[in-house]
Amino acid sequence: xxxxxxxxxxxxxxxxxxxxxxxxxxxxxxxxxxxxxVLHNISLPPGCFGxxxxxxxxxxxxxxxxHPFLSLLAGVRVSAHFLIERDxxxxxxxxxxxRAWHAGHSTFEGRTGCNDYSIGIELEGTDFTAFExxxxxxxxxxxxxxxxxxxxxxxxxxxxxxxxxxxxxxxxFDWHRFASxxxxxxxxxx
Numbered sequence: 412x413x414x415x416x417x418x419x420x421x422x423x424x425x426x427x428x429x430x431x432x433x434x435x436x437x438x439x440x441x442x443x444x445x446x447x448x449v450l451h452n453i454s455l456p457p458g459c460f461g462x463x464x465x466x467x468x469x470x471x472x473x474x475x476x477x478h479p480f481l482s483l484l485a486g487v488r489v490s491a492h493f494l495i496e497r498d499x500x501x502x503x504x505x506x507x508x509x510r511a512w513h514a515g516h517s518t519f520e521g522r523t524g525c526n527d528y529s530i531g532i533e534l535e536g537t538d539f540t541a542f543e544x545x546x547x548x549x550x551x552x553x554x555x556x557x558x559x560x561x562x563x564x565x566x567x568x569x570x571x572x573x574x575x576x577x578x579x580x581x582x583x584f585d586w587h588r589f590a591s592x593x594x595x596x597x598x599x600x601x
Contacts, residue, residue: 416556416559422508425493425503428502433490435489438509439528445563446561448563449525449566449567450568450569452536454535455473455481458539491505493553498543499546511531513531537581539583542580550589555594
């Protein structure tokens, strides 16, 4: 049995979803509608899953001495609105009403500063690892809820809005599978 999409409250939080607030966010520019969904992949250290390092990064609690790769993240302040882990568990870090710091230097349809008008969703994974069915299902449910709440009109990968700088969600992300599960119009996809 398919579960209904989650409810997003007036505070921008998804009802019943795990909430770990990140300080790495700020106000969206006044009057700016949320029109874009940006998909990412992340694993810390690269290729390692289920260690809690991603949430610690977003909450400024990462131990950069725990692994040589993590030392590269010293002082980095980033976030996303959501993280979907390999088993499909979703966590929200930033209210959808606020600007998460996920896209960096980015452009969509000639418009810069994608963080201003987007929602960022991180999928636990890499460019070289297929995503899990549970992740696609959770992403589709969340996307449906976001479409209900906001005037979204497109979904892009980080690679599409920051070409040459970013590669995620990567070549193994199945855009057609995601679009089918989320019932997205073809014009929404890259």
